[in-house]
Amino acid sequence: MIPDSHTHTCFSFDSDASPESMCRAALVRGMSEIAITDHVDLNPLDGGYGYFQSDEQWEALARCRARLDGRVRVHIGLECGEPHRFPQEVSALLSAHSYDVILGSIHWMGNHSVETAEFFEGRDIHEGIILYLEELACLAREGDYDVLAHPDIIRRAVFRRFGWTDLDWTPYEAPMRRVLRTVAERGKALEVNTSYRRRGMGPPGPSVQVLRWFREEGGQFITLGSDAHRPEEVGADFGEALTMVRAAGFESITVFRHRMPHRIPV
Numbered sequence: 001m002i003p004d005s006h007t008h009t010c011f012s013f014d015s016d017a018s019p020e021s022m023c024r025a026a027l028v029r030g031m032s033e034i035a036i037t038d039h040v041d042l043n044p045l046d047g048g049y050g051y052f053q054s055d056e057q058w059e060a061l062a063r064c065r066a067r068l069d070g071r072v073r074v075h076i077g078l079e080c081g082e083p084h085r086f087p088q089e090v091s092a093l094l095s096a097h098s099y100d101v102i103l104g105s106i107h108w109m110g111n112h113s114v115e116t117a118e119f120f121e122g123r124d125i126h127e128g129i130i131l132y133l134e135e136l137a138c139l140a141r142e143g144d145y146d147v148l149a150h151p152d153i154i155r156r157a158v159f160r161r162f163g164w165t166d167l168d169w170t171p172y173e174a175p176m177r178r179v180l181r182t183v184a185e186r187g188k189a190l191e192v193n194t195s196y197r198r199r200g201m202g203p204p205g206p207s208v209q210v211l212r213w214f215r216e217e218g219g220q221f222i223t224l225g226s227d228a229h230r231p232e233e234v235g236a237d238f239g240e241a242l243t244m245v246r247a248a249g250f251e252s253i254t255v256f257r258h259r260m261p262h263r264i265p266v
């Protein structure tokens with residue numbers, strides 16, 4: 001079973017799952033590794049702003065790792081919201097502990113959440129997506145991260161505003177390829193996130209088309225992330241995600257250990 005590289009615990013403001021319950025869920029699903037990637041939200045408008053306590057998370061996960069030693073490898077990570085906007089805060093966090101994996105995410109563009117219908121207030125779909133891709137390019141280029149998480153998260157706003165369960169990226173091929181090329185050139189990974197499926201927002205993403213572009217731009221590393229906030233969500237819809245990754249021509253899935261990519265043939 002492919003490792004889940006994107007999960008949350010009670011150290012995230014929007015989860016009350018214990019670290020052990022998440023790691024045991026991975027074990028039950030036959031995973032030999034799981035990454036816990038709690039939210040670090042640095043935009044003051046975010047519900048999780050000020051919630052994350054790095055020492056507490058580290059100590060709890062280190063205990064969990066020791067208890068499960070030999071059965072499932074527990075990787076300690078973070079999901080940093082807009083790390084390119086808060087480089088000093090991120091750098092201070094990363095120097096405090098030796099994390100295994102850092103996810104770079106966009107949740108906010110200034111005062112606008114990229115997950116709600118309001119994102120498209122006063123903007124048409126085209127304008128909104130172009131703006132989103134500009135921000136994503138900035139994160140891809142400047143952020144300190146290992147994995148560009150849910151690179152198509154704008155689908156959440158698109159779904160809530162227009163009701164679409166998928167997005168055809170063809171009109172945005174050039175700006176999307178620029179993002180993917182940057183990720184590839186920096187040796188970073190792209191995440192296939194399966195949480196859309198559970199939210200009734202369509203298939204895991206990004207689409208096979210985008211994954212293929214990533215491969216053509218030199219991308220080598222793909223991670224799978226359920227974005228689980230509860231134990232029963234760990235590894236959800238990984239079969240579908242794996243089929244997509246293979247259809248795009250990738251023959252391995254990556255897991256990060258000590259912030260170094262390790263490929264698992266699939």
Ligand SMILES: [Zn+2]
Binds near residue numbers: 150
């Ligand atoms: Zn996220």
Ligand SMILES: [Zn+2]
Binds near residue numbers: 008227
């Ligand atoms: Zn997440």
